Amino acid sequence: MKSLDPRVNRLPSDDSSVAKPKEPLDQLATFEVFLKKSEKRLMEHVGIVHGADEEIAFLFAKEQFSRRYTCIEMWIVKSSNTFATGYTEADVSVYDSIKHIDGVANEEYCIFHLLRRGKQHVFAGTVEAESVEHALSKAKKSLGDTQVFNIWVVKSSDLHKWSQKELWETLPDKGFRDALAYRAGDKLKDYLNERKNG
């Protein structure tokens, strides 16, 4: 391949013009990512990444969601381990349709609420329960007095947490990737003055 890009020129020659179709899971599995921007903020859902396991998912998530804007803590959970209720609208809360269930409090579950449609889920709290349904029923009692449009339930043991703040401390040199290092207003002003004064 002959290109203006020296990196492309270095690629080995390749004569396949049609790529083989991707197999299922070629892009690996999906993980939900949550992060906490600062001490004052709640843990909130920010999106998903694809990865082979939680470690790799974390590496991708760290690049994806905390590269430009930092955070102090990140949680990762397999999408397949996240239970989601249906969505409600207008003034109907998901909790309105959740029935009371008895059970044993033998496992911790994390509850995430969608407080406004169009926004992202935020961490609401934990409950001790024996199943997802039981966790929802207990959450209704302890967390259910707000209007909620959607609820996610995750077993705490399925969440992988990274909370060492120093993970997000960056080298001063990295400032050069930011726009703040590229002010050119003075240069422009000098140039405009020069032109005005002939």
Place this chain on the structure above:
Amino acid sequence: MYGGGSIIDNIKTTAIEDEDPVQLKAFETKIERGEKVEPRDWMPSLYRKQLIRMIEQHAHSEIIGALPEGTWITRAPGFKRKLALIAKVQDEVGHAQLLYSAAETLGKSREQMLDDLVNGKSKYSNIFNYPAFTWADSCVITWLVDAGAIVNQLANARGSYGPYCRALDRICAEESFHLKFGHHCVIYLATGTSIQRKMIQEALNRWWKPLMHFFGPPDKVSVHSELLMKWKVKMASNDEMRNQFLDMYVPKILELGLEIPDAELSKDENTGVWNYADPDWDEFFEVINGNGPCNKERLDVRRMAEERGRWVRKALRDSEMQYVTPLA
């Protein structure tokens, strides 16, 4: 970056007649109220189809868009600019990840989308089929192509589909870094030596036509869909976005003493509408159909990356792995 408002195909409105009228009414009322549609909500199949196509094209544009700019990473003038450009290109690839995820929530797998890209079945923004000859080309892309993308993306961020809007909010925040960096680079060239000035002027000349193409064909010839506007899939017409871009950036370009290679470019102060020479729409359609200067190289590079990474992805797979459509 990126994603021009350009390549929305003709849609057949007949499909709409097959939808459940009660649910359709509720869906449209919700959008009218300004509420967002979420992945598990009922939606017309046409809405789903158009959004997948649009978000997917946008995602492809991000990874393909990283190629012309990446050309200059190894030769960026100075260590700091090199860092900034690496970070910018990484941002673009990250944007593709966000957008693919948003499209996945609508039910198309990432594997399928990437297959469709390398096999030429789905499109990406035309502008990346042009070469970046010099560092100045890279500066024009970083400043003006990103500026165009911001105009387009800020409009779409007010759309109706929740996951797409959330991805765009993140993307726009990062684009503003690019815009500042790009402006800085252009100012340095434009206020520099005569050779530097010549470089940036020539780059602007090369990119002006693709920039005018960026927002898509004029409204009078493009397939205009009131339905997509009503459903808040498309938020502004091609001409509206192009006009807004010209309003914002023509003064900034002229202030640097650069010339815009269009003798007919002028603003009608009464209507606020810019007039411009025909930027050769035939060329636009030629490039879309695969005959631009770099179409083949872009797809070849992408295909090779796919092929050469295959064994790594295969080695990472394990039997417990499970694909689940992303939740939000």
